[in-house]
Structures are given as structure tokens and as C-alpha cells.
Amino acid sequence: MVFASLSRVWYQTLGAFLVFGFVLGTGGLSANAATVEVKLGTDSGMLAFEPSTVTIKAGDTVKFINNKLAPHNAVFDGHEELSHSDLAFAPGESWEETFSTPGTYDYWCEPHRGAGMVGKVIVE
Numbered sequence: 001m002v003f004a005s006l007s008r009v010w011y012q013t014l015g016a017f018l019v020f021g022f023v024l025g026t027g028g029l030s031a032n033a034a035t036v037e038v039k040l041g042t043d044s045g046m047l048a049f050e051p052s053t054v055t056i057k058a059g060d061t062v063k064f065i066n067n068k069l070a071p072h073n074a075v076f077d078g079h080e081e082l083s084h085s086d087l088a089f090a091p092g093e094s095w096e097e098t099f100s101t102p103g104t105y106d107y108w109c110e111p112h113r114g115a116g117m118v119g120k121v122i123v124e
Contacts, residue, residue, distance in 0.1 A: 035061045035096070038119065040088060040109065041068035047112045049074075049119035057124055058102050066093040069112075074119070076107040085110065099123045 034057070039050040045068050054062060064074050064084065071087035074097075082097050082105065099105065102123045109117040 039067040040072035047115040053120045055122040061098045
């Protein structure tokens with residue numbers, strides 16, 4: 001009887017350590033993906049993405065928010081699946097793109113590319 005009780009405690013303790021080790025080894029049970037905001041047009045009215053470069057981790061999301069001097073969009077060089085070629089006219093209009101593959105993603109606003117409205121997403 002005492003042996004069975006000690007054996008059960010030993011297995012419960014071992015199980016707790018295994019679960020704890022798993023959680024530590026995987027960095028937690030779940031990773032929280034982040035969302036970074038990029039404004040289309042600066043608060044001061046410049047034709048630029050603000051910020052123009054963002055660095056995120058794989059799995060994070062970039063939320064593009066129409067700000068000033070519409071219309072705007074975001075077209076990614078060589079990544080049609082990330083591009084939002086529809087023009088955003090209303091202030092506050094937004095869309096999100098999630099980046100799952102590490103790399104550098106250059107993009108621009110089609111109507112204002114000539115004015116220098118370009119941006120970059122760096123995914124680590």
C-alpha cells in the first residue's frame with residue numbers, strides 16, 4: 001500500500017517535470033503573433049508609408065491603414081498574394097497581411113510610387 005502510494009507520487013512528479021520541460025523547451029505552449037500598423041500617408045500629409053520599414057517575425061501581421069491624401073494601396077514586388085491593388089479612399093479603411101516566410105518584401109503605392117511612396121517589410 002505504501003509502495004503504491006509512493007509510486008503514484010513519483011509518476012505524478014515525473015509527469016509534471018516532463019510537461020514543464022516541454023513548455024520550457026518549446027518556448028511556451030503558444031506563441032503570440034504580433035500585429036504592426038503601417039499608415040498610408042503620414043499624419044503631416046506626406047505621401048509616404050509610416051513607418052516606411054517594419055521588421056517582424058514570421059507569422060506576424062501588418063495592418064495597413066489609410067490615413068491621408070487618398071487613394072492608396074500596397075503592391076508587393078513579386079508577391080501578388082500579398083498585394084492589395086484595390087485603392088483605399090476612406091480614412092481608416094484597412095486590411096491586413098500575414099507574413100509566414102522570412103525575407104524582405106518591398107512594396108509601393110501605385111498612384112504615388114513616383115513621389116517616393118515605397119515601403120519594406122523585413123520578416124525574420
